[in-house]
Amino acid sequence: MRKRLQPFAALFLAGALLGAPAGAAAQDEEIPPARQAARAWYQDAKFGMFIHWGVYSLLGQGEWVMQNRAIPVARYEWLASTFNPVKFDARAWVALAKAAGMRYITITARHHDGFSMFASNATRYDIADWTAFGRDPLKELADECERQGIKLFFYYSQLDWHHPDYFPRGGTGLATGRPESGDWNRYLDFMDAQLTELLTRYGPIGGIWFDGMWDKPQADWRLQRTYGLIHRLRPDALIIPNHHLAPLPGEDAQTFEQDLPGANTAGFNTTTIGALPLETSLTMNRSWGFNITDTTFKSVPELVRYLVRAAGYGANLLLTFGPRPDGTIQPEAAARLTDLGRWLQQYGPAIYGTRAGPVTPRPWGVTTQRADTVFVHVLDWADPALSLPPLPARVLHARELTGGRAVRFVQSPAGLTIDLPPASAPASPDRVIVLETKPGR
Numbered sequence: 001m002r003k004r005l006q007p008f009a010a011l012f013l014a015g016a017l018l019g020a021p022a023g024a025a026a027q028d029e030e031i032p033p034a035r036q037a038a039r040a041w042y043q044d045a046k047f048g049m050f051i052h053w054g055v056y057s058l059l060g061q062g063e064w065v066m067q068n069r070a071i072p073v074a075r076y077e078w079l080a081s082t083f084n085p086v087k088f089d090a091r092a093w094v095a096l097a098k099a100a101g102m103r104y105i106t107i108t109a110r111h112h113d114g115f116s117m118f119a120s121n122a123t124r125y126d127i128a129d130w131t132a133f134g135r136d137p138l139k140e141l142a143d144e145c146e147r148q149g150i151k152l153f154f155y156y157s158q159l160d161w162h163h164p165d166y167f168p169r170g171g172t173g174l175a176t177g178r179p180e181s182g183d184w185n186r187y188l189d190f191m192d193a194q195l196t197e198l199l200t201r202y203g204p205i206g207g208i209w210f211d212g213m214w215d216k217p218q219a220d221w222r223l224q225r226t227y228g229l230i231h232r233l234r235p236d237a238l239i240i241p242n243h244h245l246a247p248l249p250g251e252d253a254q255t256f257e258q259d260l261p262g263a264n265t266a267g268f269n270t271t272t273i274g275a276l277p278l279e280t281s282l283t284m285n286r287s288w289g290f291n292i293t294d295t296t297f298k299s300v301p302e303l304v305r306y307l308v309r310a311a312g313y314g315a316n317l318l319l320t321f322g323p324r325p326d327g328t329i330q331p332e333a334a335a336r337l338t339d340l341g342r343w344l345q346q347y348g349p350a351i352y353g354t355r356a357g358p359v360t361p362r363p364w365g366v367t368t369q370r371a372d373t374v375f376v377h378v379l380d381w382a383d384p385a386l387s388l389p390p391l392p393a394r395v396l397h398a399r400e401l402t403g404g405r406a407v408r409f410v411q412s413p414a415g416l417t418i419d420l421p422p423a424s425a426p427a428s429p430d431r432v433i434v435l436e437t438k439p440g441r
Contacts, residue, residue: 001052001288029249046310047103049097049321052288053117054115055079058083062290066112067161072176085325086327087327087328093141101343101348102319107141108155109154109194118136119136156191158212159173165190168182188222206237208230245270247275254273255278257281258282260361278313278316279315280317282306284298284333285297289322290330298336308379312356319340358391375433375435391437393437394411400423
């Protein structure tokens with residue numbers, strides 16, 4: 001994931017990257033039915049698990065430790081040789097995702113340190129060949145996801161602090177002791193070879209989640225070739241790029257890092273929201289990878305509110321944690337995920353399968369919608385009534401989601417006013433009022 005090392009001001013044109021005319025829009029391409037169906041499934045899923053796990057977990061200082069501590073390649077290679085996550089249990093990881101109400105998992109197949117967390121013929125610098133562990137945890141995870149009905153996506157870093165052919169260097173990885181030479185096209189060939197492995201050896205994966213292109217914003221990344229390879233090998237695989245730009249041709253979703261769509265409180269996301277499905281990725285504490293001193297975990301109510309607000313923007317929430325180097329999950333993360341699952345057992349109908357509702361997000365909360373049903377999510381409002389702007393449909397009935405108690409309302413050309421008497425159900429971070437509507441006013 002991205003750190004605030006320098007402003008990301010140098011933008012590049014889609015034409016320079018893709019060999020397409022400048023200004024070509026991502027939505028202009030003809031999308032085959034398999035990808036259309038995959039996009040719709042993705043929009044319905046709403047909640048995913050993001051796993052940052054790799055050699056860096058050994059040092060317990062997050063996934064950027066190689067960069068932050070200027071660890072040379074040779075020393076980091078030795079560190080990688082000691083990685084042996086003997087307590088890794090794919091079944092337990094997937095079961096936790098299901099218990100949390102998550103519909104998909106995105107895991108780091110390769111992060112910026114260049115170490116492959118899967119068995120690869122393109123390099124020996126991978127977990128199966130370089131470590132005593134000697135297994136392919138991503139294959140075990142893929143098999144378990146298929147058994148338990150969870151879709152699996154692979155995070156893949158385009159940035160590499162280890163590979164000699166990642167040259168010319170970008171804005172990071174300058175102190176890892178590599179020779180000041182290399183063949184950029186050979187590096188891109190290496191990436192395509194690894195992507196081919198990930199797309200053909202692990203069953204029905206959901207897609208590829210790219211990160212790191214922002215390290216060299218003016219480079220020729222050969223995206224048209226790489227994206228074409230992905231869609232040819234796996235027609236239903238989605239491409240989700242974390243490049244902090246408006247969508248480019250060939251992509252299938254727009255993701256926002258540590259931010260709700262268009263907000264850019266993090267300082268490096270685009271404020272442009274395209275026409276593709278949306279996602280926001282969020283850390284559970286302040287770290288993506290395992291950080292032994294980071295105990296600033298968000299509370300369950302905070303996480304619920306973020307999930308609800310994301311849904312109000314029509315976006316998925318991809319919630320992150322970093323497993324420990326032995327393959328176990330921090331108990332603070334596991335407890336929060338379990339509690340989120342309990343909340344979704346009650347409130348999931350107002351989240352899953354919805355799109356952004358007719359009222360844009362407001363300080364008091366958001367709306368979501370499925371067909372003619374509108375869900376009003378009241379997150380921060382203490383008064384006995386809530387006024388909404390005019391809706392594009394006539395409200396027939398209103399009720400509380402939990403308990404089903406009828407709610408009084410008044411609808412007029414000026415808008416809709418909903419009575420909010422004391423809740424009939426135990427307190428929740430999100431009070432949901434269900435509006436059954438009929439087209440027309």
